[in-house]
Amino acid sequence: MADVFFDINSNIRAVGSIRRAASGNPQSLDASIADGDTIGFHFSGSGSMRFLGVDTPEKNFQLPGSQAHRRLDSEEWDAYLTDPFLPQFDPYNLDADLIAHLRTRIGPGAGINHRFHGDNAEQTLIAQVQTDMDTLGQTPDTFGYFLSFSFEVFDSYGRFLAFINRNQPNANIPGPRPHSYNERQLESGAALPYFIWPNIAPFRKESLLEAVFSPGMARRTAEASSDLRRTRDFVRQARANGMGVFNPANPLRFEAFEVRYLGRRELPHRAVIDLSRDDDFILQAQHYFRIPNAEDRLFIPPAFVPLFVMRGWRLEGWY
Template sequence: MTKAIEQLKSGLTVGYAALGFHGGVAGSVKQQVHDGDTINVRTIGNFGVRFLGVDAPEISFTLPGENRFTGLSNNRWEEFLANPFGDDLSLSTGLLSYLQEKVGPGAAMNHHNHAEAAEDALEQELFKDLSVLGKSEEDFQFFLVFAHEIMDRYGRLLCFINRHQPDPSAPESRPATYNERLLKAGKVIPYFIWPNINPFRKQKSIVEAVIPLGKANDIANKEETLRSARQWLRDAREQKIGIFDVANPLRLLPFEVRFLAQRHPPNRWVIDLGKDDNILIKPQEYYTIPNVEDRLFIPEEYVPLFVEKGWQRQE
């Protein structure tokens, strides 16, 4: 089935809809036209949902110059990630050196294995919830919580997602979101992108969500969900589970695989949640923050907001 919203090869994002429902059936033009600039519609097709706050290893992605997704288990990925550098990808000397230690023989299969583990873990959580709620796959429902940005450029909904359980205590206590469950299990990586995580997503305006100077670490330690997410990752690292498996730790982060394949260096600036300073770290210097749970990524279009509030771009 066609996706309700998708990005075409041209880069244009499009959607498909029909006249909305009225009384359980498709409504008429008269029923669904609200006024001269508003019409009620229902979607045709499925929505993709991208989990906020986390990043899972890629099960498949587009190889350079291609539009079709190819599984990371494919030998072409093994060939590419053996040496993914070239004149068509401008990387700083430091980032190049950092990545050279992570690529090479086996990098693609390493990523594929961790991607399969994350996929399996999510499927098991869903099957568990089906059983607990006594639902079939046909009538099982999700509950979605959105942040500042509702949708990405690919037409995927951006949210925190859980099973739909109206009563928080029945048939049992409502569990954490799938985003959080996989993070606890060490199957995914924290991927904190401002302003789509707590406490920033709760602010009344994007301007109010800008972090006050010298308060990044203080906020990260005080806000419960952000503090917990960072601690879960530390626990997984200490226990050597999931992406930190002692025998086969994840070598390349998912967004590293993506920017290497897309031939575009990273473009989000970064704040170190482990410090209370006022420095916006250059996109290609993200790796200088050693722990992934301390990286708060700032989309480049929002950087002027931070500079206006006194934050300084790294020289």
């Protein structure tokens, strides 16, 4: 079955048909067209959902200078991550401090390490969904996902961006409803947080201007949000317990977004605010590592940086 949403030249497209009635048959045009600018629509196909607020290690990714995707534990990827700054590769104009940071991660086995944690993240999620299916007494034919969207509904690949949980309309299910899969992956140590403004609480507001918080308020804003505080606590607890990516015997060496920009030989492009501090600086994108803990980073897409500057935030190291 084809994907409902797809990418053409970085633009998201979809194909559908006339909205269906409860019987499954197409509605009449009178029934499916509400007015002159609203039409009932039916999607036929499948899609993908990318979790908001989390990032898990990649299993496969395209090799530098190639369209070919390879397993991260392949010889090619492991050789590349042994030293991606060798002269045999294309010039790579990364900040010298960022290169020094990455050099603490590179070396033999980095690709194998990444694939190991990618496999673990996948199997952890499979187990979570299977547990939910068993708890609800459902099968793949009857089990459903509940999606909560934010400011961005799609990513650049046509995947939904959402907070995802099991669909549980029946209030008679015993016990409390579990946290979203996004949070459960963090709680298990299978994922690292990847907070991108304004897609996470408490920055999901009715308008972007409302979502821009005042300079000197990052730490207090993050701590005042029960959702964000709980999520960050999950990560801290997983780290304290040495779970998943924090396993002291085999910790994750590269974060997933690092593998992606290294694989594309691109520069990091999202500015960063430190949620552990109440200062008024936005770090330039290549200085994200100066905030050592992933749960303390709030990434700001470049298109939104001017909104923060208008509010009084200062740009660190930008001239």
